[in-house]
Amino acid sequence: MTKEQHLQRLRDDPLYVILGEALSCGRTNVQTAADVLAAGVRIIQYREKHKTWREKYAEAKEIRRLCRKYDATFIMNDAVDLAVACKADGIHVGQDDAPVSFVRQWAGPQMLIGVSTHTEEEMTEAVRDGADYVGLGPFYPTQSKRDVHAPVTPKVRQFALQLSIPVVAIGGIGKANIGALYAEGFRSFAMISAVVGQVQIAAAVQALRQAVAVD
Numbered sequence: 356m357t358k359e360q361h362l363q364r365l366r367d368d369p370l371y372v373i374l375g376e377a378l379s380c381g382r383t384n385v386q387t388a389a390d391v392l393a394a395g396v397r398i399i400q401y402r403e404k405h406k407t408w409r410e411k412y413a414e415a416k417e418i419r420r421l422c423r424k425y426d427a428t429f430i431m432n433d434a435v436d437l438a439v440a441c442k443a444d445g446i447h448v449g450q451d452d453a454p455v456s457f458v459r460q461w462a463g464p465q466m467l468i469g470v471s472t473h474t475e476e477e478m479t480e481a482v483r484d485g486a487d488y489v490g491l492g493p494f495y496p497t498q499s500k501r502d503v504h505a506p507v508t509p510k511v512r513q514f515a516l517q518l519s520i521p522v523v524a525i526g527g528i529g530k531a532n533i534g535a536l537y538a539e540g541f542r543s544f545a546m547i548s549a550v551v552g553q554v555q556i557a558a559a560v561q562a563l564r565q566a567v568a569v570d
């Protein structure tokens with residue numbers, strides 16, 4: 356798939372699932388990825404904070420292989436070198452990670468670059484720097500990440516809905532609130548606990564898709 360096709364998917368497909376083994380009900384990342392893909396998810400981010408580079412590389416390559424089988428979009432969190440090494444479709448960087456200009460130089464023009472944002476200024480800067488999408492959040496309290504920012508304000512949410520690039524909402528999103536965010540205008544939702552933290556992944560994915568299905 357081309358970068359433009361991956362970007363189109365980010366606009367069209369509401370579900371963006373983030374992996375993390377410590378949050379996966381005892382499953383490995385590879386098992387979880389296989390379940391998530393079998394359940395129909397087509398955008399996956401590999402986010403692993405507790406493994407060595409080699410462990411992450413080995414896992415990411417395997418998950419990347421699974422994603423190819425399903426024609427799914429594979430995004431690496433934090434590490435540009437890992438993204439390049441395992442031929443990821445995209446890289447997601449936060450405000451404390453490598454800047455977009457550096458990531459672009461290293462990863463090349465075809466790599467999708469996502470940037471975490473929390474304010475209007477950060478969103479404006481991400482667009483100016485050439486990010487392909489922004490992550491925005493947290494929308495709600497979350498147990499899945501330490502030291503998260505305060506929830507995004509209504510003013511920041513309004514600003515995000517006018518942005519020229521896709522906005523991926525994140526933080527405490529699940530079947531109870533995804534429908535309200537969709538009604539507010541958001542179209543893409545990154546989730547950890549609502550999918551990989553569930554025992555029945557297929558049922559969880561189905562419930563989330565139903566919650567954003569419009570007639």
Ligand SMILES: Cc1ncc(COP(=O)(O)OP(=O)(O)O)c(N)n1
Pocket residue numbers: 373400402432433447448449450451452469470471472489490491500523525545
């Ligand atoms: C889609 C998406 N949005 C935001 C984040 C958070 O990134 P970051 O702020 O760098 O924090 P970590 O995930 O690295 O802990 C994300 N990963 N994905």
Ligand SMILES: Cc1ncsc1CCOP(=O)(O)O
Pocket residue numbers: 492493496497498499500503525526527528545546547548549
């Ligand atoms: C990685 C990240 N960045 C902001 S909130 C968050 C965690 C999202 O996890 P959950 O969907 O379980 O709230």
Ligand SMILES: [Mg+2]
Pocket residue numbers: 432433447448449452
């Ligand atoms: Mg990061």
